[in-house]
Amino acid sequence: MRIAIATVQVPFIRGGADNHTTGLANFLCELGHEVEIISMPFRFSPVSEVLRSMKIWESENFGNMNGYSIDLVICLQFPSFYLKHDHKIAWIIHQYRPVYELWNTSFSKTLSHNNEGEMLREEIIKSDNISLKQCKKILANSKTVAARLWRFNNIRSIPLYHPPKLTTHFYNEPAQPYIFYPSRLESLKRQELLIKAMSFVESPITAILAGDGGRRKDLQSLIEQLYLNQRVRLIGRITDAELLGFYAHCLGIFFGAYDEDYGYITLEAMLAAKPVIICTDSGEPLEFVVTGQTGLVVEPEPEAIAQAIDQLYFNQKAAAEMGKAGLERYQSLNISWENVVQKLLY
Amino acid sequence: MIESNNSEINVDQLIKKIREEVARRQPILERNLETIKVPSVNHTLTINHIENLLHNAQLKSQVRTEFPQKLNRFPFSLSQPLQKLALQLYSFLFKEQRAINFSLIEAIRESLTLNRKLIDQVMDLQGQVKEISAYLTATEKHLNEQLQAMDERYIKNDSYLKNDLTQQKRLITLFLEAARPRLPEPFSAEQLQTLRNEEPHQLDALYVAFEDQFRGSREEVRNTLNVYLPLIEDAKVGTPESPILDVGCGRGEWLELLRKSGYSARGIDINKVMLEQCHTIGFEVIEAEAIAYLQDLPDSSLGAVTGFHIIEHLPFAVLMKLFDETMRVLQPGGLIIFETPNPRNLFVGSGDFYRDPTHVNPIHPDTIAYIASLKGFINAESYFFAEQDNRSQLLASSNVKFDTLESYLSISRDFALIGYKP
Numbered sequence: 001m002r003i004a005i006a007t008v009q010v011p012f013i014r015g016g017a018d019n020h021t022t023g024l025a026n027f028l029c030e031l032g033h034e035v036e037i038i039s040m041p042f043r044f045s046p047v048s049e050v051l052r053s054m055k056i057w058e059s060e061n062f063g064n065m066n067g068y069s070i071d072l073v074i075c076l077q078f079p080s081f082y083l084k085h086d087h088k089i090a091w092i093i094h095q096y097r098p099v100y101e102l103w104n105t106s107f108s109k110t111l112s113h114n115n116e117g118e119m120l121r122e123e124i125i126k127s128d129n130i131s132l133k134q135c136k137k138i139l140a141n142s143k144t145v146a147a148r149l150w151r152f153n154n155i156r157s158i159p160l161y162h163p164p165k166l167t168t169h170f171y172n173e174p175a176q177p178y179i180f181y182p183s184r185l186e187s188l189k190r191q192e193l194l195i196k197a198m199s200f201v202e203s204p205i206t207a208i209l210a211g212d213g214g215r216r217k218d219l220q221s222l223i224e225q226l227y228l229n230q231r232v233r234l235i236g237r238i239t240d241a242e243l244l245g246f247y248a249h250c251l252g253i254f255f256g257a258y259d260e261d262y263g264y265i266t267l268e269a270m271l272a273a274k275p276v277i278i279c280t281d282s283g284e285p286l287e288f289v290v291t292g293q294t295g296l297v298v299e300p301e302p303e304a305i306a307q308a309i310d311q312l313y314f315n316q317k318a319a320a321e322m323g324k325a326g327l328e329r330y331q332s333l334n335i336s337w338e339n340v341v342q343k344l345l346y
Numbered sequence: 347m348i349e350s351n352n353s354e355i356n357v358d359q360l361i362k363k364i365r366e367e368v369a370r371r372q373p374i375l376e377r378n379l380e381t382i383k384v385p386s387v388n389h390t391l392t393i394n395h396i397e398n399l400l401h402n403a404q405l406k407s408q409v410r411t412e413f414p415q416k417l418n419r420f421p422f423s424l425s426q427p428l429q430k431l432a433l434q435l436y437s438f439l440f441k442e443q444r445a446i447n448f449s450l451i452e453a454i455r456e457s458l459t460l461n462r463k464l465i466d467q468v469m470d471l472q473g474q475v476k477e478i479s480a481y482l483t484a485t486e487k488h489l490n491e492q493l494q495a496m497d498e499r500y501i502k503n504d505s506y507l508k509n510d511l512t513q514q515k516r517l518i519t520l521f522l523e524a525a526r527p528r529l530p531e532p533f534s535a536e537q538l539q540t541l542r543n544e545e546p547h548q549l550d551a552l553y554v555a556f557e558d559q560f561r562g563s564r565e566e567v568r569n570t571l572n573v574y575l576p577l578i579e580d581a582k583v584g585t586p587e588s589p590i591l592d593v594g595c596g597r598g599e600w601l602e603l604l605r606k607s608g609y610s611a612r613g614i615d616i617n618k619v620m621l622e623q624c625h626t627i628g629f630e631v632i633e634a635e636a637i638a639y640l641q642d643l644p645d646s647s648l649g650a651v652t653g654f655h656i657i658e659h660l661p662f663a664v665l666m667k668l669f670d671e672t673m674r675v676l677q678p679g680g681l682i683i684f685e686t687p688n689p690r691n692l693f694v695g696s697g698d699f700y701r702d703p704t705h706v707n708p709i710h711p712d713t714i715a716y717i718a719s720l721k722g723f724i725n726a727e728s729y730f731f732a733e734q735d736n737r738s739q740l741l742a743s744s745n746v747k748f749d750t751l752e753s754y755l756s757i758s759r760d761f762a763l764i765g766y767k768p
Binding site for chain 1: 355356360361363365367368371389391392395398
């Protein structure tokens with residue numbers, strides 16, 4: 001089959017969506033399909049740029065591709081599902097979050113308090129509704145994303161999980177005294193929760209944060225402000241091999257993002273058989289973590305997180321058991337590209 | 347488990363430790379990534395999908411027996427006979443299309459079956475390839491091991507045989523000496539002679555090995571000898587009436603060259619191992635000592651007497667005898683060619699000459715030419731060799747000036763005495 005994967009790209013920023021796209025394309029290729037990833041740059045702001053991007057995708061007709069007919073178009077990201085094609089399906093990673101679940105929260109302050117924002121919101125909801133209804137099939141990246149679609153757009157979708165990169169390479173080693181948090185350094189990921197928690201922990205433990213992003217400077221000065229230089233370290237971007245290594249040796253993983261759409265980190269922690277600490281408002285990770293069994297779910301408060309870290313440290317045997325239970329849980333979920341393709345194509 | 351007394355943690359050391367562990371692990375990870383590259387493609391999904399499509403197509407292409415439900419929604423409802431007629435008409439009009447549809451479906455079905463068979467075969471072949479490659483790897487390993495073992499054994503055997511041979515030689519000598527007084531009858535004079543005759547040959551094999559090592563390969567030697575062929579031709583010798591005798595023919599390179607050029611020639615040597623080699627190749631060679639052999643020949647019976655790297659092995663008195671006897675047995679117009687190391691070459695004169703332990707004296711080109719003329723040879727002259735256009739040429743020694751150090755270094759390492767019987 002000739003398959004086009006339509007998505008947007010945010011140049012120089014790497015995140016889960018890239019793995020999602022390339023992972024899908026690679027697997028379809030392995031099955032012998034002719035696959036092309038078609039993407040365009042996307043800018044989160046200003047409003048005019050978002051609108052322009054929507055217009056461009058809306059004007060794209062994939063029915064005409066220089067005489068090549070595409071059998072199936074899989075749209076992954078907003079606003080790529082605005083394109084025209086008789087056989088388009090949507091597998092939504094997330095919608096334009098600032099006008100949906102982040103509306104009127106601290107994560108979209110500027111937008112929710114002006115007329116332009118209000119106008120954009122109406123425009124997006126209207127266009128999302130129209131274009132998604134043109135899709136032959138609507139799938140969501142996770143239960144969280146599916147729930148949002150139902151809540152805001154009254155559209156039903158099937159949640160469909162896919163495996164993280166390097167799935168087969170995770171390994172487990174005895175715990176070293178550190179909590180690991182690999183993620184982009186941006187406000188939705190809430191690294192500051194872990195940093196602040198580190199000034200409340202009683203156990204002799206450190207925190208290692210991998211990844212890079214716009215908030216690096218702020219986080220570094222927060223660490224210095226709290227005199228946590230010797231307890232918390234931002235180690236920047238790391239290689240795949242290092243990522244696996246830091247997962248393998250940690251005492252546990254912290255993943256306190258706000259209302260995460262999917263969140264590979266939870267799954268990766270499970271694959272490395274390590275307990276995960278998440279927050280009650282973390283979104284999809286709540287679907288994976290069984291509190292007290294495969295990790296700990298706590299209030300998004302530094303003190304509560306510190307308590308959870310201490311609990312892991314002072315009950316290390318139990319912590320290791322939770323890790324093992326996490327791995328078993330992952331294996332029971334049947335998350336695989338084979339499964340994904342069966343749901344998408346047939 | 348983290349040690350609980352470790353209250354002071356150094357986060358930098360911790361990070362370093364993890365990174366080191368990762369680096370150690372890296373090769374393993376890379377190997378894993380490689381093996382995982384071979385995708386285990388599951389074709390059953392695709393095939394099932396195609397089968398579903400075919401199934402649908404087949405259902406739709408059946409002959410219609412009922413009127414579509416949808417049409418009943420029209421305000422008017424067709425009466426039963428009219429419906430029947432319409433269906434018959436429809437069925438008639440699309441009869442051909444149905445036949446085509448069935449054929450197509452059948453064709454696709456068959457190709458699907460074929461595909462499935464092919465997939466099975468590919469899987470089977472993949473399995474076989476894997477087995478074969480595993481087998482090859484194992485075989486290669488096995489062979490390498492065997493080769494190594496054989497090498498070791500060979501080296502051991504080789505040195506054992508050499509040592510054993512030396513030992514046997516010593517034992518035989520001892521035995522002979524011890525046995526001699528205890529024999530019921532003493533050795534007859536004849537027997538003693540035979541034994542004594544063999545004694546000088548003890549070193550024959552050694553000398554052959556020596557020759558192989560230092561004189562150059564058979565091919566190389568034969569090429570340098572080409573330079574003398576015109577002399578033989580000019581002198582019109584080498585006929586059955588005026589044969590050529592090569593004294594100390596060694597491995598027989600010169601004889602081979604002469605024979606190929608159509609000349610009649612024979613060789614003599616005292617080295618039994620070399621003689622054996624010549625016999626094997628099929629040359630006429632005689633085991634004889636030069637002077638004694640020449641002494642037995644009638645006057646004027648040879649066209650030429652040659653000797654390559656012989657005269658430097660002879661004591662001076664014997665060398666004189668060689669000239670005398672040669673003069674006697676040569677026919678008038680016959681010639682001598684004696685090649686020998688050139689002591690005027692600084693390398694040869696200062697050291698290389700002495701590499702051969704059986705060499706007696708270096709012979710100066712002037713000296714030997716003078717001796718030859720004293721003994722009655724005419725046009726006796728020593729010749730060096732000069733390379734021109736990759737070919738060796740003779741260069742009369744009287745024309746060469748030794749006035750620079752360079753000339754001592756660049757002069758040929760051998761020279762040849764050439765003289766004629768008047």
